[in-house]
Amino acid sequence: MPDIDLLRGQVVPAVRDTPELAAELSELLRERPAVQAGGARSVAVGGDNSGIISTDEGATNTLHQ
Known part of the structure; x- marks a missing residue:
């Protein structure tokens, strides 16, 4: 794990x-x-989604185009 204060001390300047x-x-x-x-x-x-997002193991997903 980096030392955040040390890193900040280098990056900010x-x-x-x-x-x-x-x-x-x-x-x-x-x-x-x-x-x-x-x-x-x-x-x-983190942006646009144009597909199916399913989080249920028993889900039935159907894509209509």
């Missing part, structure tokens, strides 16, 4: 002193929506 790095990190973070699912049979979708 680098981002503050390097506008290109700050812009790149900002773009990367913007591209990835934050999602979180917790508990049995939970689902998290």
Whole structure:
């Protein structure tokens, strides 16, 4: 497990002193929506879903196109 304070002490000054790095990190973070699912049979979708999401073992899934 990384030492978060040590990492923060290195990353924060680098981002503050390097506008290109700050812009790149900002773009990367913007591209990835934050999602979180917790508990049995939970689902998290970080964007669009165009398929079936089924969390029940006994479910009958039918796709109509």
